[in-house]
Amino acid sequence: MLEYITQGIGRGGFEEGRLPVLLHIECVQLHETRQAEHFHADHAELILIQKGSCQVRVAGGQEAVQAGDFVLCSAGEPHACWTQDGEQATVISCGFTRLLCRGREENCFLEQRERPIVHAGEGSQALEQILLSLMQAAQDAHEQSQEICSYLSAAAILLALRLQRAAEEQIEQARYSLGIRTQLYLDRHYTEPLTLDGIAQAMGVSKYHLDRVFLAGAGCTPVQYITRRRIARAQALLASTDQSIQRIALQCGYSSYTYFTSVFRKHVGRSPGDYRKIIRGIAGTHKT
Known part of the structure; x- marks a missing residue:
């Protein structure tokens, strides 16, 4: 009973x-x-x-x-x-x-x-x-x-x-899970050639659904997130290495030096070369 x-x-x-x-x-x-x-x-x-x-x-x-x-x-x-x-x-x-x-x-x-x-x-x-x-x-x-x-x-x-x-x-759980899975996927593959269609296919959902869910959770679209990760990586490499800007662009997923420079300037407010000079000048000042 x-x-x-x-x-x-x-x-x-x-x-x-x-x-x-x-x-x-x-x-x-x-x-x-x-x-x-x-x-x-x-x-x-x-x-x-x-x-x-x-x-x-x-x-x-x-x-x-x-x-x-x-x-x-x-x-x-x-x-x-x-x-x-x-x-x-x-x-x-x-x-x-x-x-x-x-x-x-x-x-x-x-x-x-x-x-x-x-x-x-x-x-x-x-x-x-x-x-x-x-x-x-x-x-x-x-x-x-x-x-x-x-x-x-x-x-x-x-x-x-x-x-x-x-x-x-x-x-909400499904949305959260999708958002986290997508972010982990982008963190692993952001330096590779990626499209919204390809990301959505990897996640097993439509690109429209993925765009909406990711935007709601992360505050940006998957494509915008990729750009932010790439530019953040480029900034780190410009500040910490002597690699050429063209090589850094390739490492960050940009096959075109010109396009990389344009995207970098749009997000950072200056060219990669100027950014390197300024950030290293600040670092040198701190050392003295």
Whole structure:
């Protein structure tokens, strides 16, 4: 027998302990005719993709979703779901009012920066079971069915929010991992001929995704990072060796002396030769 041990309940997921009220719940078959974007001013809507796959547009973005994914549409947020190219999909749509998630505005699931489309996969099986139970309770004429619906609604919403946070954390982990892997790769290969296409291929992602993720984490694009590493290496060699500038350019990944000089001047503010004279003059002054 599996024992469940309670360790005390802290602050609940809803402000003032107020449970949400279920407005509607239904299974909907989607069609290829694109649904017009719409919003609900007075309630929030949870849409679970139960079967098949479809397109979802919400919060200004459009994504393909499949069974197990779900969408959290806060009040006033335009959204639409439809199928295309022979897709078939069944969704469970449920609307909630008097929703006051902790730290959120009324009838809002998420903050604006959080992703409303959740690719939960098998993780949403429990959510589907709760929604199916909720649908059954909503059809029951028993006098306590409304109270049961409120508790089931609260359970569905809390589980959906937990799955959403887990998905967000997974995305952030993947982004962090990609950023670190890319930086390590560039640190090892920055003196070699590199292109964004080649770097993206080595990382196994599209160049557009790589550019966005790396920029968000490092504050510069992969190409800009390569340039910074090359110029920093050139500065070190100019200051510490008597190698020719052309040789230093080759060691730092520049086959063209002219191009190297141009890039160096752009980033440092002077030519490699002037930089060497100035930095060595400063070093000589410190020695005396």
